[in-house]
Amino acid sequence: MADVNRGSRPLSPFMIGQYYRPQMTSISSIMVRITGIATFGFAFLVVCWLIAAASSAEAFAVVDGILTSFIGDLLMLLATWAIWYHMLGRLRHVIWDLGHLIEVEISEKLGWGMFIGATVLTLLTIIVV
Secondary structure, eight states: OOOTTGGGSOSOTTOBTTTBOOOHHHHHHHHHHHHHHHHHHHHHHHHHHHHHHHHOHHHHHHHHHHHTSHHHHHHHHHHHHHHHHHHHHHHHHHHHHTTOSOSHHHHHHHHHHHHHHHHHHHHHHHHHO
8 A cells, every 4th residue: 555644754764864863773883883994994003013013123113103103192092992892882782693682772771881881991991001
């Protein structure tokens, strides 16, 4: 049977604005993907650092100078947060795969817990390291 209300409602849930409000579950899921890509990028920097260390003292000095500068410290801080966030996101998916904590209210709290947990774990990492 034809849907008579089709013309009065949005056709796509991706119409951000007055038709669609981003939810914590979608934001946290997108952030898991972003942090996974960011972690891959940081791994590339670590590989460059190791290759520079293996090639020459001059190359190592350049790459090490970049990674120990203010920008490098900021990148390492963000990479640490991304690694912790991505790890918590993967843990959340394992819990969901086991069929636990899949209710909407609990999923939203898990999303907030991932942001807060990654921040706390990053601060603990800074203190310990």
